[in-house]
Amino acid sequence: MYHYFLSLTKWLGILAFPTQNYKISVSFPTPNPPFLSLLLNLIHFFQSIPYRKETEVKKILLTSFRIKKLFLHLQSNQKNVFVESTLHKIYFGPSQSLSFVEDKSIDLVVTSPPYPMIEMWDEVFSKQNGQIGEILPASPAEAFELMHQELDKVWKECYRVMKDGAFLCINIGDATRSFNQEFQLFSNHTRILQGCLGCGFNNLPNIIWRKPTNSPNKFMGSGMLPCGAYVTLEHEWILIFRKGQKRSYSRQFDKILRRESSYFWEERNAWFSDLWEIRGTRQKLGSGASRERNAAFPLEIPNRLINMYSQRGDVVLDPFVGVATTTVASLLNGRNSVGVDVDPTLRGAIFSTISTLDIDRLNALVKERYYSHLRFIEDRMENGKEVKYYNAKMNCKVMTSQETDMELHLISDILSCEDSDLAFQCQYLPSMPLNADLYQSRDSLFRV
Numbered sequence: 112m113y114h115y116f117l118s119l120t121k122w123l124g125i126l127a128f129p130t131q132n133y134k135i136s137v138s139f140p141t142p143n144p145p146f147l148s149l150l151l152n153l154i155h156f157f158q159s160i161p162y163r164k165e166t167e168v169k170k171i172l173l174t175s176f177r178i179k180k181l182f183l184h185l186q187s188n189q190k191n192v193f194v195e196s197t198l199h200k201i202y203f204g205p206s207q208s209l210s211f212v213e214d215k216s217i218d219l220v221v222t223s224p225p226y227p228m229i230e231m232w233d234e235v236f237s238k239q240n241g242q243i244g245e246i247l248p249a250s251p252a253e254a255f256e257l258m259h260q261e262l263d264k265v266w267k268e269c270y271r272v273m274k275d276g277a278f279l280c281i282n283i284g285d286a287t288r289s290f291n292q293e294f295q296l297f298s299n300h301t302r303i304l305q306g307c308l309g310c311g312f313n314n315l316p317n318i319i320w321r322k323p324t325n326s327p328n329k330f331m332g333s334g335m336l337p338c339g340a341y342v343t344l345e346h347e348w349i350l351i352f353r354k355g356q357k358r359s360y361s362r363q364f365d366k367i368l369r370r371e372s373s374y375f376w377e378e379r380n381a382w383f384s385d386l387w388e389i390r391g392t393r394q395k396l397g398s399g400a401s402r403e404r405n406a407a408f409p410l411e412i413p414n415r416l417i418n419m420y421s422q423r424g425d426v427v428l429d430p431f432v433g434v435a436t437t438t439v440a441s442l443l444n445g446r447n448s449v450g451v452d453v454d455p456t457l458r459g460a461i462f463s464t465i466s467t468l469d470i471d472r473l474n475a476l477v478k479e480r481y482y483s484h485l486r487f488i489e490d491r492m493e494n495g496k497e498v499k500y501y502n503a504k505m506n507c508k509v510m511t512s513q514e515t516d517m518e519l520h521l522i523s524d525i526l527s528c529e530d531s532d533l534a535f536q537c538q539y540l541p542s543m544p545l546n547a548d549l550y551q552s553r554d555s556l557f558r559v
Contacts, residue, residue, distance in 0.1 A: 192364065197447045197536070203451070215272070219277055223412075226283065228254075269430065280349060303350060313355070315351040349412070370513065372423045372518075378418075383419070391409060413441075414440045421446055427446045429451070500514065502516075520541075521540045
């Protein structure tokens with residue numbers, strides 16, 4: 112077997128490497144053009160063989176290394192890149208220590224941590240620092256600082272594992288609470304901003320997430336009497352940070368993948384506004400969960416952030432993964448993900464969330480992006496406005512040249528990995544089976 116593959120690599124013009132030990136490690140699937148799938152399968156096969164010194168296996172591993180070098184070389188000269196699968200892993204433990212994540216391996220962090228000074232999270236913080244529970248009623252300001260010192264440790268770890276140019280997006284709400292008959296605001300977003308700046312992050316323009324409500328009793332205090340009511344908090348913050356300078360795109364392969372991961376012009380206009388109006392959602396975890404959360408972290412939040420600040424094939428980290436909303440948004444958009452949570456009783460809820468996902472419903476969300484764009488273009492043209500560019504891959508007109516290589520991919524399957532009950536592989540169709548001919552009318556959002 113070895114001699115056959117050695118002849119193959121020599122025939123392909125690969126230089127021989129000195130006989131030495133090579134560490135071949137692929138933590139997440141590598142985006143690849145379809146015609147190179149065979150080479151990638153060979154690489155994965157060889158990497159699965161246990162290493163035994165001074166045997167034929169060692170020679171085979173060296174051969175697989177040569178094939179991988181060829182694969183990467185051919186890959187860099189392609190005009191199309193396809194992410195055929197992504198991997199999603201969940202770990203349990205304190206996020207203050209992400210020892211299982213390598214330095215500079217994460218492309219994006221999207222998370223919503225426990226909110227300090229919100230009563231439902233008191234127990235979580237007290238378990239991480241027993242002093243918090245002891246001083247909380249008498250010294251709320253000191254307890255507030257100790258809670259954020261625990262979060263500071265997480266932001267420091269995020270900085271370590273993030274690549275240069277990677278983004279950190281934190282959804283956080285401020286808290287109001289009474290202690291000793293004194294009602295006050297605890298500004299979580301201000302303290303997190305200070306903590307992340309102290310870690311070395313650069314703060315970029317932030318987003319205010321306004322959560323519309325129709326409740327007639329949303330006010331706090333004495334109602335219509337002066338000097339006794341308080342302004343209600345109807346918004347949260349999405350803080351945006353970057354590690355270092357802009358992400359570098361020196362390789363042609365990366366430039367292609369970036370263009371294929373672009374978003375529609377009208378999406379850009381909505382997403383890059385500093386005010387988002389999105390309704391919150393209640394997440395019920397079921398009988399196996401340790402608590403019921405009013406998490407108010409709808410899928411639309413990580414879905415937008417992942418599209419804005421990463422590209423297909425990237426790795427997204429959520430150090431407070433909860434019921435895996437960020438994981439779902441990652442697999443929906445062709446990103447790999449790592450989720451971490453301190454609460455092991457969420458295992459059943461997370462497994463249920465991922466393993467019972469309805470692929471048709473997920474794909475309907477992808478299709479809706481496409482059909483929403485068609486409706487936008489249709490309205491624009493009906494109003495006599497010009498649309499200059501065309502995306503041949505999706506058979507639709509687009510507003511800018513940057514959208515002409517954009518691709519959308521549907522999910523074909525979600526598989527549970529055999530080596531772990533909380534690792535999942537998401538597989539994708541190589542092309543989007545959508546075009547303008549499938550668009551029925553403005554009254555029909557999508558066909559499933």
